[in-house]
Amino acid sequence: MTNKIRPARLPASKALVIACLALLSSSASFAQTSTPSYPATARVEQTDNYHGTTVADPYRWLEDDNSAQTKDWVKAQNQVTDAYLAAMPQRLPVRKLYTELYNFEKFGVPFKEGGRYFWTRNNGLQQQSVLYTAKSLKDQPSIALDPNTLSQDGTVALSGYAPSPNGKLLAYGSSKAGSDWQTWKVRDLATGRDLPDAIEWVKFSSATWTPDGKGFFYSRYDAPAEGAALTGANYFQKLFYHRLGTPQSADVLVAANPQEKEWGFNSSVTDDGKLLVINVWKGGSKNGLMVLPLVKGGFAGGEPKAISLAFDAAYEAVGVNGQQLIVKTNKDAPRGRLVAIDLQGTGKEAWKTLVAEGPDAMTGASAVGGRLLLSYLRDASTLVRRHGLDGKPQGEVQLPGVGTASGFGGRVQDRETFFSYTSLTTPSSIYRYDVASNKLSLFKRPQTAFDAEQYETRREFVTSKDGTRFPIFIAHKKGLKLDGTNPTLLYGYGGFNASMTPGYGITSAAWMKMGGVYVLASIRGGGEYGAAWHEAGTKLKKQNVFDDFIAAGEWLVAQKYTQPAKLAINGGSNGGLLVGAVVNQRPELFGAAVPAVGVMDMLRFHKFTIGWAWVPDYGSSENPEEFKALLAYSPLHTIKSGVKYPAIMVTTGDHDDRVVPAHSFKYTAALQAADTGPAPKLIRIETQAGHGAGKPTSKIIEERADMLAFFAHTFNMPLP
Known part of the structure; x- marks a missing residue:
């Protein structure tokens, strides 16, 4: 989800895999059929009154992810999940397969600045991709910045970069443990050394150089007072200009609006070097636009001129x-x-x-x-x-x-x-x-290592509950039999104007090599068909998103690609909300589910970090009509006790400061406390990890391979 969304064990050797499988084979059937013994989760007497409706929130204490009690809960939950995953015979072979498929060169799209080309490359299993530069595409590139040198464990990621107009300097942002908070520095590309300049308290911003190369624009928040929380209306973003060689305290304020604390700012400079263009955002897909003249390629102050600040459309x-x-x-x-x-x-x-x-x-x-x-x-x-x-x-x-x-x-x-x-x-x-x-x-x-010639992909169309037609993309091995027995993984997002289009991923490739069918659903809430398509999946119309995803699952069953017992679903962030909501609405339609870093408490999401910016998509519990719609599908509040649920593994990161882990913590506690049948209800909590951006390669492999192994184990699939 956007605001508009590694030290690890290497895969075991083949000999170790075989040995482990031999040791674990006797416990496989037990792990598949037994219900884990979950840690006890304390309940508190907490209720809230929403427009005359009383709603209990017994796990409110889990919102404090820094408390000793919450940390103990995280440790206890991970112990249960680790034991369950370790007992699955599919775990190590799937991780080995995932690693083999992940191990190939990956390139970013090149761009040119200051007479030089820049692009990223990962040699296969590097924790972070490296930024390269060259004067010609035929030249041997040199390293501009290797983020793997910024930390020993690979948890510091390159969050953004901007070469100066002459190509000699590089402004770059870094973030730790997947946090949205960034620190920006400036590197001399000739010497490889950083200049004294350091910019703190940056979030949701890049750097934009003035054409004269004397400084750059960026957006940040004020440093909080000691002990103060950075949430909601307590802080707001400001656009600054930083002149090289000066302290951050001397940076010049370019744009801010204390009366509109939800405003944020991104900037760019026109190709002729005469205008600074300021994009003003405040959540959702609608924004404002301002311009500010530059003088002789430099910043000389002045007030930005509004092109549009009506926030009535995207500009x-x-x-x-x-x-x-x-x-x-x-x-x-x-x-x-x-x-x-x-x-x-x-x-x-x-x-x-x-x-x-x-x-x-x-x-x-x-x-x-x-x-x-x-x-x-x-x-x-x-x-x-x-x-x-x-x-x-x-x-x-x-x-x-x-x-x-x-x-x-x-x-x-x-x-x-x-x-x-x-x-x-x-x-x-x-x-x-x-x-x-x-x-x-x-x-x-x-x-x-993925032979595309052995697989095929097609686009089909599904009709939703209200008659709306939408595309899905299906990929699998050639010669697939439509007999209803194929393990199938359905992925979706459905929000924030984000279009789901077909693209290669290691998760889908590994699943197909394991014999599964991979399906991508382009449902409402995204931007596949424009603004109306997006708005048809927002606020009071959010149920359309869930209806579309459910219709995709029903279509796959009706067309005999699979059956409910072998239909898995996955989505992350807003897609985690999607998975949690549809499981509650149609638990009998799915055999397994992995909601990742999901927004699960729809009544309180706007109270944490950047959650207020999602109100244009979701609505708010502070609005009586929107409260009713939110309560009707909120995953935390709509769990059905006494109904058999599929196997579920929730995933989150304990340092996620975008969709705070409390969403997943509270949802898991409620799920485990309800009577939802014997299938496991687990949570896999990455420590020292955030929302996903910048996650080290080894952590990506472990987490996603565990998800596929969880599905394979639930569906009793043969070992890859």
């Missing part, structure tokens, strides 16, 4: 063409359009449509090579169209196939751009696109 600056600011927006166009705004004009007369709304959802736009490159989704797969700066169409970019393409960044004067392409069975390859000739060339293609 994204694409580039400039003379005195016109080109903006992608869904204002009066739910599927998106491109407009040119005369910065010297006023009112609606200053706005001119460059590219009108069409039948497909516009998801991205860039100005490169004197042209506009517009990305669209058609039934959740990517199309890219070319237009002149005047908006006139110039045909399409011929992509490698039906899948997901992303990238296409650069400046209007650049001749080239880069993008990645992937599908459910195709790992991400990186392509260079020559804009003038409209030709692609391959830059990097990884070699993997």
Whole structure:
């Protein structure tokens, strides 16, 4: 979920795997059929009155993740889960398989700055990807920054980076243990040493250099008073300018609004170096837009000018063409359009449509090579169209196939751009696109242990409860028999305008090699079909999201891909909420579920860290009508005691400061206390881990392999 979402054991050797399997084989049937003995969880007499409705919250004490009692609870729960997972004969073989599939080169999309190219690369099992640079694509690249050197255990991640305009300096952010909090520093790329500059209390921000290279813009929060909590309205974001060589205390305030504490700021500089563009966000998919003139490529102060602060639509600056600011927006166009705004004009007369709304959802736009490159989704797969700066169409970019393409960044004067392409069975390859000739060339293609020729993928359409049609993507080994016996893993998200499009992942690849069917559902709440599609899965309409996901599961059973006893579901963050909600609503439809870092307490989510920013999607329990809708599906509050539930393993991180672990803690405690049948109800809590971003490779492998092994064990699948 966004705000708009490693020291570890290496896989055992083959000999050790065989030995462990021999030792564990006798306990396999016991582990599969027995109900774990869960730790006792204390209950407190806590109730809240919501608009005349009394709601009990007996596990409120678990919200304090720093208390000794909560830490003891975490330790006890992990002991139970560790014992259960260790007894599964599938665990080590699945981890070995996952490691083999994970071990391949992974490349980020290159970009150019200061006459140099920059891109990330991971050699396969490095804890963190390394940032490389080169003057030419044919040159041997050198390391610009290796985040693996920032900590001994790989838990410090590179959260963002921005080379200076001359390519000699690198502003970079780092975060610890998966936290959203970042520290920004500046590195001299020639010497590899950091300058004295240090920026603290940064969250949800990158760095934007002024064209003169003398400093950069960034957003941060005030340092809290000793003992004060950084939650809700107690703090708000401000946009600052930092001049190199000066202390952070001397940074200049550029934009803030104490009267609107929910406002946050991101920034960019136009290609001509004349304007700072400020994106103003406050949760949800609607935002404001402001501009501030720069003087001779530098910051000279001044008040930003509002382009729009109505927060009535999404606005994204694409580039400039003379005195016109080109903006992608869904204002009066739910599927998106491109407009040119005369910065010297006023009112609606200053706005001119460059590219009108069409039948497909516009998801991205860039100005490169004197042209506009517009990305669209058609039934959740990517199309890219070319237009002149005047908006006139110039045909399409011929992509490698039906899948997901992303990238296409650069400046209007650049001749080239880069993008990645992937599908459910195709790992991400990186392509260079020559804009003038409209030709692609391959830059990097990884070699993997996954043989895509043995698998097939298709797009099907499912009809939801209210008649809405949506796509799902299905991938599996060729020659699959539709006899209802195939173990199937269904994944979904359904929120925050995030589009679920087909892309290669180690989890899906490993599951398919294990003989399973992998399914991705592009349900409402996302951005697959534009703003209306997103809004149809928000607030009082959130139930549509759950209905869609349930319909996908029913379709898979009806088409004999699988049966309820062999249908697993997974989702993370907002997707964890999805899994928790649908299990409560239709427990008999699923055989196993893993809700990851989920939002489970829908009555109190807005009281923790950045949770207030999710109100535009969810609504708030402080609103009487929205409270009723939230209570009706909140996973914590709708567990059905006396009903047989599938096997469930909740996952979270004890340092998650986005979806705080209290959501998963309280949900698990309630689940274990209810009478939901003999299937296990476990929680796997990563220590020194956050929401997921920047997680070390070894932790990713362990966590996701454990999930697949949990499914395989529940479904009694053969060892991989």
